[in-house]
Amino acid sequence: MTTGATVLAFDTATEATIVGLSVDGVLICERADRPSADERPRHAERLLMLCEEALEQAGVGWSDLSRIGVGVGPGTFTGLRIGVATARGLAQGLGVELVPVSTLEVLALQVRSISPEVRSAAVSDARRGEAFIAVWGADGSPEVAPAACRPGDLVEALFADGRPTLAAGAGALIFRAELEAGGIEVPADSSELHQVGGAALCQLAASGDPIGQEGLLPDYVREPDAEIALQSRSENQ
Amino acid sequence: MSGPILAIETSCDDSCAAVVADDGTVLSNVIASQGIHDRYGGVVPEIAARQHLHLLTPTIDTALEQAGLRLAQIERVAVTQGPGLIGALLIGVGQAKAIAAACSVPLVAVDHLQGHIAANFVEPDPFEPPFICLVASGGHTFLARVEDHASYETLGATLDDAAGEAFDKGARMLGLPFPGGPALEALAREGDETAFDFPTARNVKGFDFSFAGVKTSLLYMIADLGEDETERRRADLAASFQRAIVDALLTRLERALDASGLDRVAIGGGVAANGPLREKVEALGAVSHIPDRLLCTDNAAMIGVAARFLPDCSPDQALALDAYPSGSSR
């Protein structure tokens, strides 16, 4: 793990805006804005404010940061772009390292830290009757890369081997019935495992490989609708 | 006033960054046109936003490089807050806020329309208020009375399509590529502008505009002429269509000048790059100011120049700044 590192990490892939700050691998503070079900996300208004609050609480300044981690999704396109644009701007101004973090891997790591013996399926809400899903083995090795799909279609093929699997994330709540029907455990609705947390976010940011600013982009998973429409038009011709 | 301003503009499909000096001189003005929207026949908001994220960082780097400055030498950051495509604006706003926070410099939020007017304040040839300004582009068309450098009063605006939108739609009907304005202007040069009569909102009173009707009459004319005749007379159609739009803009501009008692006039926005419009505004007989074409279409230099006359955001406002979309106001 890294030493002497002050890491600011944030995630805007879900409705929530999450900020964590760690020093030498220890989470110093976490700030979060979690809109209620009837509220809109507030990534643009809250993200930098929460970062500043975290710095203040930790007693460090912007120039003390050695690394910035940013959740690159998959998730809401606009939220992801706000996070990435903010990370790029901070890196331009501060000259610090940038590390992309998979938002789904944050959810999976949280599951493993509580249940080290199970396989973890990270399931977030992808709208349109789909979820963004990725799966990691109990040892943390990736088994299924992030994709947008209907969990019902996936459950049988993926989890037929009967290994114990725990699914977490907002999508796991939406598709609880399908997942449980396939023998996959979904923690109670109130469980913190369904929310992206600052500790796991910072942990992955601290251990991940830095990349150049221009390489930092959201993991959209989905093509834009206009592109899909264009491709299907040209295929039909 | 303070040192150099880094300005960022991402309200539509151009990723723009500029550096403007203390005295209003433009040190660099970089525009990365996305050029990807032609294949969709118009700007697709989601694709524009994705492209901005790709293009903005290198565009900022190039603007700094061309100005011969490092980011650490920038003393203010200016950014277009709106109106425009919300997803596109949020890239510029997000990155500008982060740069300002990281560099501990003030942030200035600029209204895009104020920016188009401020294109007239660029050194070394700034136009001093008061004046009447016509701003016309693909997204907006309005007449402003400009009394000072920081604000304006809207005298009239389009009731439906923007003038640039009418150009684009007309161009598409004539089989020209997107964006249609420049292509239509080029084709019109070979045509007779009096060949056809396209009425443009002759009964819209006051200083308001309407361009929905002119494109409908072009559509009917093309249907009446039939395919072969339309093809043969494309240049005449383009020239007459262009004249109709330009005359509609000029009529309102003249009315506003008469009513205001001012004899000073300026233009801005992408349609202000149109040759015949520029010539006819100059011929109005008023003292006129016509910015370089590069300052008429969307650019960040105009945002940086507008920021010279605007207050800084407070530190908390800067951190919490959000973009506002088309159709809303500050």
Ligand SMILES: [Zn+2]
């Ligand atoms: Zn514009």
